[in-house]
Amino acid sequence: MTRSLLTGNGAAAxxxxxxxxxxxxAFPITPQTEIIEKxxxxxxxxxxDARMVTMESEHSMITAAASAAASGIRVFxxxxxxxxLYGMEMLYTVSGWRAPFVLVNVSRGLASPITLEPDHNDIMxxxxxxxxxxxxxxxxxxxDSTLMAYRLAEDQSIRxxxxxxxxxxxxxxxxxxxEIPQAEKAADFVGEYDPQNIRFRASSPVSQAVAVLGxxxxxxxxxxxxxxxxxxxxxxxxxxxxxxxxxxxDYPAIESYCCEDADIVIVMLGSFATKAQVAVDQLRKTGVxxxxxxxxxxxxxxxxxxxxxxxxxxxxxVVDQNISxxxxxxxxxxxxxxxxxxADAPRQLLSFIGGLGGRDITLEEFxxxxxxxxxxxAQQKTPPPRLLYTxxxxxxxxxxQAAASVERNELNNSGAETNG
Amino acid sequence: MYRIRFHGRGGQGMITASRILGSAFxxxxxxxxxxxxxxxxxxxAPIFAYVRADDQPIYERGxxxxxxxxxxxxxxxxxxxxxxxxxxxxxHTVLLINSDESIETWKQRLNxxxxxxxxxxxxxxxxxxxxxxxxxxxxxxxxxxxxxRDNLARAIRDELAEMADAIVEKNLAMAxxxxxxxxxxxxxxTTKTQxxxxxxxxxxxxxLPFEDARIxxxxxxxxxxxxxxxxxxxxxxxxxxxxxxxxxxWWVCSTFCPDGAIKVIERTPEIDYDHCKGCMVCVxxxxxxxxxxxxxxxxxxxxxxxGASS
Numbered sequence: 001m002t003r004s005l006l007t008g009n010g011a012a013a014x015x016x017x018x019x020x021x022x023x024x025x026a027f028p029i030t031p032q033t034e035i036i037e038k039x040x041x042x043x044x045x046x047x048x049d050a051r052m053v054t055m056e057s058e059h060s061m062i063t064a065a066a067s068a069a070a071s072g073i074r075v076f077x078x079x080x081x082x083x084x085l086y087g088m089e090m091l092y093t094v095s096g097w098r099a100p101f102v103l104v105n106v107s108r109g110l111a112s113p114i115t116l117e118p119d120h121n122d123i124m125x126x127x128x129x130x131x132x133x134x135x136x137x138x139x140x141x142x143x144d145s146t147l148m149a150y151r152l153a154e155d156q157s158i159r160x161x162x163x164x165x166x167x168x169x170x171x172x173x174x175x176x177x178x179e180i181p182q183a184e185k186a187a188d189f190v191g192e193y194d195p196q197n198i199r200f201r202a203s204s205p206v207s208q209a210v211a212v213l214g215x216x217x218x219x220x221x222x223x224x225x226x227x228x229x230x231x232x233x234x235x236x237x238x239x240x241x242x243x244x245x246x247x248x249x250d251y252p253a254i255e256s257y258c259c260e261d262a263d264i265v266i267v268m269l270g271s272f273a274t275k276a277q278v279a280v281d282q283l284r285k286t287g288v289x290x291x292x293x294x295x296x297x298x299x300x301x302x303x304x305x306x307x308x309x310x311x312x313x314x315x316x317x318v319v320d321q322n323i324s325x326x327x328x329x330x331x332x333x334x335x336x337x338x339x340x341x342x343a344d345a346p347r348q349l350l351s352f353i354g355g356l357g358g359r360d361i362t363l364e365e366f367x368x369x370x371x372x373x374x375x376x377x378a379q380q381k382t383p384p385p386r387l388l389y390t391x392x393x394x395x396x397x398x399x400x401q402a403a404a405s406v407e408r409n410e411l412n413n414s415g416a417e418t419n420g
Numbered sequence: 421m422y423r424i425r426f427h428g429r430g431g432q433g434m435i436t437a438s439r440i441l442g443s444a445f446x447x448x449x450x451x452x453x454x455x456x457x458x459x460x461x462x463x464x465a466p467i468f469a470y471v472r473a474d475d476q477p478i479y480e481r482g483x484x485x486x487x488x489x490x491x492x493x494x495x496x497x498x499x500x501x502x503x504x505x506x507x508x509x510x511x512h513t514v515l516l517i518n519s520d521e522s523i524e525t526w527k528q529r530l531n532x533x534x535x536x537x538x539x540x541x542x543x544x545x546x547x548x549x550x551x552x553x554x555x556x557x558x559x560x561x562x563x564x565x566x567x568x569r570d571n572l573a574r575a576i577r578d579e580l581a582e583m584a585d586a587i588v589e590k591n592l593a594m595a596x597x598x599x600x601x602x603x604x605x606x607x608x609x610t611t612k613t614q615x616x617x618x619x620x621x622x623x624x625x626x627x628l629p630f631e632d633a634r635i636x637x638x639x640x641x642x643x644x645x646x647x648x649x650x651x652x653x654x655x656x657x658x659x660x661x662x663x664x665x666x667x668x669x670w671w672v673c674s675t676f677c678p679d680g681a682i683k684v685i686e687r688t689p690e691i692d693y694d695h696c697k698g699c700m701v702c703v704x705x706x707x708x709x710x711x712x713x714x715x716x717x718x719x720x721x722x723x724x725x726x727g728a729s730s
Contacts, residue, residue: 173455285617
């Protein structure tokens with residue numbers, strides 16, 4: 001096994017190359033740009049047999065990707081954050097075309113205020129669009145998941161586009177040892193793409209994604225997409241086994257770490273979850289029975305597997321790296337939906353929000369999250385959701401605000417209305 | 421686990437430096453994680469990069485809170501709070517500063533008990549700041565004592581594979597020279613076990629209060645904050661007015677300057693070099709072609725010579 005140091009971006013590009021993608025429409029955005037830079041270099045040197053086209057926006061890019069997929073070829077593309085949102089209309093539109101392709105999203109917090117650093121609000125905004133979602137925690141996983149994503153997308157019982165998600169900076173710019181699979185082995189695993197009837201060609205017209213009038217036909221198509229997405233659970237479980245047999249790396253739909261005998265379980269998405277894994281190791285040394293669940297599949301949502309893995313646990317702490325304004329953490333509410341009414345469901349389901357815009361979640365905070373959850377279990381009382389923010393951070397914020405208000409006052413003194 | 425942080429400015433090769441060290445560790449058989457962190461992608465902005473190396477797979481991620489080694493390529497960053505150079509530095513940390521000041525001076529200035537090493541620049545290096553990353557990496561590798569000279573050289577060749585041979589050789593020479601200079605301090609950096617779950621300090625979480633939108637909207641209310649930021653440091657080309665040719669039109673250059681860095685006093689334009697970013701818009705717009713573009717490095721050398729002779 002030879003490994004080399006690759007960034008998450010590099011790993012995504014390798015995934016596209018090894019899956020023998022034919023067409024790559026692209027638009028640059030930090031922190032994703034390196035993916036298309038790499039593919040561009042490979043196609044120019046003839047090391048990757050694909051056509052790469054730079055588009056004028058993500059809206060066009062996603063349209064081009066799905067249109068090409070509808071002509072029966074294998075398509076790869078990548079974006080991030082504001083770019084994903086700019087293409088949002090087409091994300092919803094093209095999933096209904098039932099033309100499979102793979103899109104890598106490099107998660108980055110959304111404006112406003114503008115940031116370049118990671119959180120999951122971008123990918124959560126695409127939660128309901130019909131794309132399946134695989135969330136990665138290591139650079140190796142980014143490469144491997146890209147290969148798996150084509151199998152999912154192109155499976156005849158699914159045929160929906162798939163997003164592979166990784167965190168900006170924490171994976172996109174971070175190098176780790178990655179095993180690049182042998183080209184033949186990867187090609188064998190991904191297999192030939194059989195586009196069946198979706199072979200859009202010149203001189204053989206076909207109307208795809210037509211308009212429907214009336215709720216019943218509309219509902220039929222929407223329900224069918226939903227059922228196809230749900231088929232993803234069974235298909236994923238099969239291809240995961242095949243992947244493990246071929247490459248020796250196993251990726252269950254929900255990665256479970258030290259959960260078998262755990263009383264308390266942390267639930268998290270993405271690369272920040274590996275930080276929780278370090279905390280679990282430390283807490284285990286002091287005798288705390290704590291575990292970690294990290295869903296890799298977010299769509300389809302592995303609700304049954306969550307119910308099974310959390311059955312009989314006393315307390316669950318969901319750490320959301322996203323915030324739905326006026327509600328709270330998205331994963332927390334989704335999990336509550338999955339567990340509600342189950343006789344053996346954990347009695348305490350706590351919500352923590354952290355890691356927004358790349359804010360670190362420290363080891364001490366993970367220890368405290370577990371301690372708060374233990375207290376909730378002991379007292380049978382769920383505390384309100386905790387927005388992770390410290391006194392020190394508030395101090396630093398106040399310093400910035402003080403500087404801002406001095407300037408505001410300076411301006412006000414020169415004639416403007418006083419406003420604090 | 422070794423935890424190393426590199427601090428520098430955009431353009432000083434910190435990302436490359438961290439990658440060379442990461443690769444060298446990897447060649448030694450370590451599990452490795454290396455990554456840069458930056459905000460604005462521009463020359464001169466503070467950036468940092470970090471390297472973790474361990475004999476186990478690495479699950480710790482993000483900013484290194486308790487570094488074993490901090491490498492500072494640009495000593496002007498130390499007093500900049502936003503650069504976070506001294507974050508988490510304690511008695512255990514080794515500090516390697518690229519500076520002509522003495523070790524004693526830095527210890528006194530910073531009131532530090534940790535080990536401090538400096539990399540006084542050789543005269544010929546001053547003009548070749550772009551090799552600073554290699555120099556810092558070479559010294560860091562020796563202080564760590566975990567990277568052989570051969571693997572350091574191999575890592576440099578690997579990481580700089582796309583560069584011209586002469587550039588690679590120069591980087592190699594600088595890095596290996598720094599490596600050799602640190603010989604007697606080899607292995608000064610040691611690893612440290614991080615805080616365990618048994619005796620951790622509780623995070624001081626607060627409940628955020630509601631604040632009026634006029635306070636809590638992310639607005640900057642004045643341009644006044646920008647005067648103290650010497651954006652002139654970003655300049656690679658300097659516009660220089662030839663007053664013999666200036667026809668005293670009084671408005672073209674100052675109006676087109678996107679940064680308001682040209683003011684006109686009694687029909688004579690004057691460029692504020694503290695804030696001119698060197699965009700060359702004035703050079704292009706000036707009707708009598710009275711503004712010349714001079715490479716900043718050349719202009720600075722001329723300034724220095726004039727300063728010395730006057």
